[in-house]
Amino acid sequence: MRMAEQPDDYTSDCRARVAFEVLANRWDSVVVYTIAAHGPLRPALLLSRIGGISHKVLHDSLRRLEYNGLVERRSYQEAPPRVDYALTEAGDALLEPMRMMGAWASRYADAVLDAQERFAVRRR
Numbered sequence: 001m002r003m004a005e006q007p008d009d010y011t012s013d014c015r016a017r018v019a020f021e022v023l024a025n026r027w028d029s030v031v032v033y034t035i036a037a038h039g040p041l042r043p044a045l046l047l048s049r050i051g052g053i054s055h056k057v058l059h060d061s062l063r064r065l066e067y068n069g070l071v072e073r074r075s076y077q078e079a080p081p082r083v084d085y086a087l088t089e090a091g092d093a094l095l096e097p098m099r100m101m102g103a104w105a106s107r108y109a110d111a112v113l114d115a116q117e118r119f120a121v122r123r124r
Helices: 014-026 027-036 043-050 054-066 089-093 095-123
Strands: 071-076 082-087
Touching: 014 027, 014 095, 027 043, 027 054, 027 082, 027 089, 027 095, 043 054, 043 082, 054 071, 054 082, 071 095, 082 089, 089 095
Parallel strands: none
Antiparallel strands: 071 082
């Protein structure tokens, strides 16, 4: 089934690009999913739950997600100071399209990887 699209839906200045850019970073979707699965989290807990991500990359991802309005940084007046991150309404709403992308990947990832390998072999 093909969705009805208008000819100008994906022009250089279309609003759909916002969604594509938000999903373009490799770690941003992982951070969003982790926060969604475990609720508001402190950066140290995010690091341990995600695994394989450096402190700097997590920091950059959280800043980008905050900039895009997908997560909210919440600081608490405690000793020692505490900060955690929670999804905003926009971040929570992004979960459904991300799940759809995940389903697409489950179905087509092998075909994409095979095509990449064939291309690489052809270029050697």
